[in-house]
Amino acid sequence: QKEVEQNSGPLSVPEGAIASLNCTYSDRVSQSFFWYRQYSGKSPELIMSIYSNGDKEDGRFTAQLNKASQYVSLLIRDSQPSDSATYLCAVNFGGGGADGLTFGKGTHLIIQP
């Protein structure tokens, strides 16, 4: 069974602090991992993709991947109220051809001004 697990929250973080979002997945051979942000009533917006072990940084966002532990995380530095949203972790479990994404339930992040 292909599963993606996230803590649904809400996760409350003061403005300017670091928000840390975590995700685990069930299949060790998975190759592609994504973080999407979704505001209420809107569609998912890609924040980061990561394919290799280690860290990947893009502005205030850092994705971390540890395939041995089947763990992927997202750090948001200098959190802003506009970062308040649901963050979806997504995994492409497929090994060939076009494959869909399996999403975690999402973590609801609240940045407190």
Next chain:
Amino acid sequence: DTEVTQTPKHLVMGMTNKKSLKCEQHMGHRAMYWYKQKAKKPPELMFVYSYEKLSINESVPSRFSPECPNSSLLNLHLHALQPEDSALYLCASSPEDRGGTQYFGPGTRLLVL
């Protein structure tokens, strides 16, 4: 440009109606996807098209019928839907057919009466 467009934005239909959702991208992406998202749930994969051929059907009821007329266009034909089919229907496209990043359109919010 990573724009995926979807029409209509909102749709209300009765259980005996036939309607269609449309998705378009002009990024040269060769994989296109339909997802369904119920309120406060993550997106769930319905169909995958790769190079205009249906490659994945996630056991979706036959009242949902996908169609890919060309590499830029994806339709979802709806017939005899049930009230529980009310949801946000999301289209996505990907530049690669092996775990590539998926970009989502704004979605069609469907209400079945």
